[in-house]
Amino acid sequence: MIGAAIIGLGTWGQNLVRSVQGASPHIQFTAAATRTPDKARDFAQTHGLRMLADYEAVLADPDVDAVVLATPHSMHTDQIVAAAQAGKHVFSEKPLGLDAASAQRAAQACADHGVTLGVGYNWRYQPALQAIRRLIDDGTLGRVLHLEGNFCGPSAYRFPKGHWRHDTGEVPAGGMTGRGVHVIDAMLSLAGPIEQVTAQSFRLAQDFGVDDTTSMLLRFASGATGYLGTVIATAETWRLQVFGSNGWAEVGDVEHLTTWDLTTCLIDRDNITVKQPPKVQTFAKTSTERAELEHFAQQAAARQTLAAPGGDAVHNVAVLEAILQSIATQQSARVS
Numbered sequence: 001m002i003g004a005a006i007i008g009l010g011t012w013g014q015n016l017v018r019s020v021q022g023a024s025p026h027i028q029f030t031a032a033a034t035r036t037p038d039k040a041r042d043f044a045q046t047h048g049l050r051m052l053a054d055y056e057a058v059l060a061d062p063d064v065d066a067v068v069l070a071t072p073h074s075m076h077t078d079q080i081v082a083a084a085q086a087g088k089h090v091f092s093e094k095p096l097g098l099d100a101a102s103a104q105r106a107a108q109a110c111a112d113h114g115v116t117l118g119v120g121y122n123w124r125y126q127p128a129l130q131a132i133r134r135l136i137d138d139g140t141l142g143r144v145l146h147l148e149g150n151f152c153g154p155s156a157y158r159f160p161k162g163h164w165r166h167d168t169g170e171v172p173a174g175g176m177t178g179r180g181v182h183v184i185d186a187m188l189s190l191a192g193p194i195e196q197v198t199a200q201s202f203r204l205a206q207d208f209g210v211d212d213t214t215s216m217l218l219r220f221a222s223g224a225t226g227y228l229g230t231v232i233a234t235a236e237t238w239r240l241q242v243f244g245s246n247g248w249a250e251v252g253d254v255e256h257l258t259t260w261d262l263t264t265c266l267i268d269r270d271n272i273t274v275k276q277p278p279k280v281q282t283f284a285k286t287s288t289e290r291a292e293l294e295h296f297a298q299q300a301a302a303r304q305t306l307a308a309p310g311g312d313a314v315h316n317v318a319v320l321e322a323i324l325q326s327i328a329t330q331q332s333a334r335v336s
């Protein structure tokens with residue numbers, strides 16, 4: 001059993017605690033630190049969390065095995081390095097960082113200090129997305145040719161002007177850091193590294209600082225192509241469709257944390273002119289947050305790596321960096 005401290009008790013920090021507290025044989029939150037403790041005292045008491053003065057106090061506490069970061073994006077990499085130096089395993093919410101060099105530095109610090117780093121890409125624990133991975137691995141879909149994704153919702157309207165979610169230093173490229181990085185992570189897990197992006201991003205609905213309409217074309221190292229859109233001034237939705245040389249598979253819904261259906265449609269090569277009906281498979285409900293935290297705790301207990309230097313979580317930040325470069329130059333950008 002890993003004893004963890006939650007850092008940042010805002011919306012998502014509280015959600016992460018609730019997903020496992022008292023229900024997991026692998027991880028238990030025992031302590032917390034947050035910028036404004038008064039806002040979270042009742043929550044901490046209800047969930048049996050010792051409220052510590054600050055992050056430094058958490059890192060100095062010998063009863064804390066791991067820290068879970070649910071803080072603004074610009075804080076992640078320095079907090080990860082500090083955790084590694086203190087010998088604590090660390091699970092950081094996405095994105096791992098805002099530039100590839102800092103993300104790599106954070107992953108390297110964890111590797112150097114022998115602590116496990118996890119990054120909050122909970123979609124990887126969705127049964128429907130895992131099923132697409134199996135359809136690729138066993139050859140059912142054939143060669144992956146193209147991927148299409150979007151992740152949209154009314155985030156731009158949810159936060160008041162001046163909130164960190166409207167600071168382009170925290171959330172560059174519109175919905176990319178809040179939403180798009182999840183789709184990129186899913187694409188990386190299904191189609192491998194991305195080598196080139198062409199992106200555009202605009203403020204069309206509201207001028208609170210961040211863009212609300214962002215889209216990009218992707219070229220994967222495998223030769224596959226893709227495109228991704230994120231609109232954060234519209235109604236909630238997400239979708240990922242993978243096109244293979246034998247057919248396609250699609251997941252998506254209004255609510256991204258509770259998507260259980262997978263639709264597939266395959267070619268019949270003996271009857272190529274016959275349009276095949278799609279098949280829908282429904283998976284059992286699960287908590288992707290609990291799954292990701294338990295996997296992290298198990299890897300930490302076994303001192304095994306999760307997010308490694310040069311791995312997908314770092315590459316995801318390099319893709320974000322290339323997207324920003326492409327938006328700025330209005331040209332395609334190579335991913336470093």
Ligand SMILES: NC(=O)c1ccc[n+]([C@@H]2O[C@H](COP(=O)([O-])OP(=O)(O)OC[C@H]3O[C@@H](n4cnc5c(N)ncnc54)[C@H](OP(=O)(O)O)[C@@H]3O)[C@@H](O)[C@H]2O)c1
Pocket residue numbers: 007008009010011012013034035036039069070071072073093094095120121122164177178
């Ligand atoms: N995986 C997912 O599906 C998912 C979903 C949502 C969010 N997230 C991620 O979770 C992380 C936290 O997001 P959130 O929605 O929980 O944000 P939030 O509600 O604004 O909470 C942020 C927390 O960090 C604290 N904080 C510390 N320093 C801060 C600073 N300088 N400025 C603002 N807040 C500061 C806040 O303290 P106060 O109490 O003083 O505000 C608050 O406790 C982000 O990385 C986000 O991308 C992931």
